[in-house]
Structures are given as C-alpha cells and as structure tokens.
Amino acid sequence: MSQTVGGYEITKEVGKGIFGTVYEARRGQGELTYALKKLRLGSRDADEVLNQLKALQAIQKEARDTEVPILRLVEFLHQDDAFWLVSRYCDEGSLSDFLLLHPETDENQNVKFMMQIAEAVKYLHRKDIVHGGLTMNNVLVCSQFGGFVRGRTVMKYTIKVTDYGIAQMSAEDIFLHYYYRYDTPTRFYTAPEVQDGIYTKESDIFSMGAIFVALTDRTPLKIGDHHSIVPFIVPDIPFGQALNTSPSRIRLSEVAMQDYSRKDSLKTLVMSMLSTDPKDRPTAEAVSERVQAIGNATGAMAGVFLGIAIAVGGALMGLWPLFLVGLLGGLMSFYLLIQG
Numbered sequence: 420m421s422q423t424v425g426g427y428e429i430t431k432e433v434g435k436g437i438f439g440t441v442y443e444a445r446r447g448q449g450e451l452t453y454a455l456k457k458l459r460l461g462s463r464d465a466d467e468v469l470n471q472l473k474a475l476q477a478i479q480k481e482a483r484d485t486e487v488p489i490l491r492l493v494e495f496l497h498q499d500d501a502f503w504l505v506s507r508y509c510d511e512g513s514l515s516d517f518l519l520l521h522p523e524t525d526e527n528q529n530v531k532f533m534m535q536i537a538e539a540v541k542y543l544h545r546k547d548i549v550h551g552g553l554t555m556n557n558v559l560v561c562s563q564f565g566g567f568v569r570g571r572t573v574m575k576y577t578i579k580v581t582d583y584g585i586a587q588m589s590a591e592d593i594f595l596h597y598y599y600r601y602d603t604p605t606r607f608y609t610a611p612e613v614q615d616g617i618y619t620k621e622s623d624i625f626s627m628g629a630i631f632v633a634l635t636d637r638t639p640l641k642i643g644d645h646h647s648i649v650p651f652i653v654p655d656i657p658f659g660q661a662l663n664t665s666p667s668r669i670r671l672s673e674v675a676m677q678d679y680s681r682k683d684s685l686k687t688l689v690m691s692m693l694s695t696d697p698k699d700r701p702t703a704e705a706v707s708e709r710v711q712a713i714g715n716a717t718g719a720m721a722g723v724f725l726g727i728a729i730a731v732g733g734a735l736m737g738l739w740p741l742f743l744v745g746l747l748g749g750l751m752s753f754y755l756l757i758q759g
C-alpha cells in the first residue's frame with residue numbers, strides 16, 4: 420500500500436542521507452514529480468526547527484524572483500512528529516550521478532555549472548546562511564527541453580544547490596559525525612578547520628573549490644555500493660584532512676587539476692579557494708565574479724574559432740558575404756576576449 424503525506428503520494432524511496440530519507444512523490448492528477456525529504460533531527464527541539472524552516476522559506480520567497488539556482492521548498496509539512504520538506508524533483512539526480520552518466524560534458528559546460536554553483540553560494544552568504552554541507556551530492560541537476568539540433572532533441576541542464584542550512588538543524592551528535600563519515604563522499608569536500616569544530620562561510624568556499632576540482636578532474640571512487648565523483652589526491656586521503664595534518668607537505672597545485680597550467684586563471688582561483696588558512700580564501704562574491712569572467716573568456720574564445728572557421732569556409736567556397744560575417748564575428752569575439 421502506498422503512503423500519502425499531506426496529499427503527496429509517495430511512489431518510491433530515492434535515497435538516504437545523514438539528515439533524512441528522500442522519496443519521489445506525486446500529487447493529484449498532475450504531471451509534476453516532487454521530492455519529499457523526511458528530516459532526521461535526532462534530539463533537536465521541534466519548535467526550534469520549525470522556526471528555522473520558516474526563516475528559510477522567507478528567504479526562498481525572495482530568491483524566487485531572482486532565478487538564483489537554489490532548490491526551493493514548495494512547502495514543508497509537520498506530520499506524525501516528523502518534518503517533511505517538499506521540493507521539485509530533479510530528474511538527473513546529483514551532480515556526481517550526472518557526471519558519471521555524461522562523461523562527455525565539456526569545459527564550457529563545466530564553467531557554466533561553476534557559475535551557477537558560485538551564484539547560489541553568493542546568494543546564501545549574502546543572506547548569512549552558511550550551507551554547511553556543500554558536496555557534489557547536494558548539487559542537483561534538472562533537465563529541460565533545449566530545442567532540436569539536426570533533428571535530435573537537445574536537453575538543457577541547470578543546477579540547483581540544495582540542503583543549505585540543514586546540517587545546523589540536526590542534533591549535535593549527527594552534526595559532528597557528518598563531515599568525516601566513511602560511508603559518504605562528504606569528507607572529501609570538508610575544509611581542514613572543520614576537524615577543529617569550526618564551520619564558517621569560508622569552509623563553504625573550500626567545499627566549493629573541492630567541487631570545482633571534482634568537476635574538472637572527474638575521479639570516480641566506489642564508496643559503499645555507489646560510485647561518486649570526488650576531488651582526490653592519493654587514494655583515500657581527502658584534501659581537508661591532509662591539509663589539517665601536514666599543510667606544508669601538500670602541494671595541491673601539483674596533484675589537482677593537472678591538465679591545467681599553473682598560471683591558468685581557473686586553476687589559480689580554485690587553489691586560492693582551497694587555501695589551508697580560511698582567511699586566504701576568496702569570498703563567494705569574488706569567486707562568482709571571477710568564474711563569470713572565465714566563462715565570458717571561454718565563450719569569446721569559442722566565438723573566435725567559430726568566426727575563423729566560417730571565414731575560411733566562405734573564402735574556400737567563394738561566398739564572400741559568408742567570409743565577411745565570419746571575419747566580423749571572429750574580430751568581435753577577439754575584441755571581447757581582450758577586453759575581458
């Protein structure tokens with residue numbers, strides 16, 4: 420017999436995290452699919468959680484008008500002594516699942532994902548919300564129809580950062596064990612200072628840097644029954660833990676993002692996000708600005724190559740208007756590139 424919670428019919432269990440269990444659900448005759456997360460709060464006081472959820476909802480209402488890529492609550496339900504968080508169902512699952520299924524994702528797409536993640540963290544920090552558990556698992560991917568190319572359907576992928584502020588809602592016994600558990604990839608994203616019980620906005624920046632490394636390096640690791648993409652140095656030693664024990668011996672720039680030159684602007688940014696001392700890390704606002712600039716430059720570079728290809732094609736075929744379009748497009752992209 421299927422279970423119904425507040426009018427939502429649960430269709431299947433999607434997975435379990437430390438803070439609760441996620442179910443897929445439907446409501447009425449509608450086509451929409453929802454995700455229902457039943458929170459595991461431990462000994463935490465229900466009234467306190469209720470207040471925190473209301474505060475989160477108020478902030479989300481504001482975010483609705485600004486297209487910030489965070490997953491919003493449709494509503495939350497308090498039933499049978501449990502809190503259920505209702506949100507949109509993201510059909511592609513977590514970013515880690517997505518990358519395992521779509522290994523062909525290109526550098527352009529990587530930078531787009533980075534821009535969206537940085538935008539979400541910038542928004543949360545501006546609202547004084549520390550995420551508290553940023554990993555590839557808390558970044559979900561939603562797909563939507565993106566048009567047709569050569570008769571084939573093309574999907575457009577967008578990111579939704581989820582589970583912000585949830586870690587702080589749980590009881591301390593759950594919270595303290597969260598960051599260094601061996602049965603989830605979380606510890607690979609945990610900042611070094613968290614080992615000393617400190618978690619701040621700067622710790623979120625470290626975790627975001629670790630996500631960026633995982634995105635570029637794509638190292639898969641089997642944890643329990645699941646494969647996950649992790650930012651990885653040598654087998655089984657997470658960045659944060661390694662930096663906490665022997666910061667001077669770890670040269671992250673030599674082991675992470677090896678395909679990027681030492682001076683590459685993306686690599687320089689990510690390495691600063693992974694600084695051992697939280698004070699040396701950039702703010703979310705600065706990360707967002709710099710990733711945006713890198714994205715613009717990547718786009719402009721692609722424009723230069725496309726312009727050259729069109730101009731050469733036009734010249735070879737004697738189609739001079741096409742040559743001119745390619746030449747002008749290429750020059751314009753080049754101008755944007757040197758300006759950026």
Ligand SMILES: Nc1ncnc2c1ncn2[C@@H]1O[C@H](COP(=O)(O)OP(=O)(O)OP(=O)(O)O)[C@@H](O)[C@H]1O
Pocket residue numbers: 433434435436437438439440441454456490506507508509510512513552556557559581582603605
């Ligand atoms: N809105 C959603 N749409 C689709 N899948 C979701 C949604 N929210 C969570 N999931 C999936 O449900 C599973 C459990 O998620 P949950 O957030 O509870 O744990 P986690 O993030 O994997 O681990 P932890 O909470 O311990 O960090 C994950 O596989 C996640 O990708």
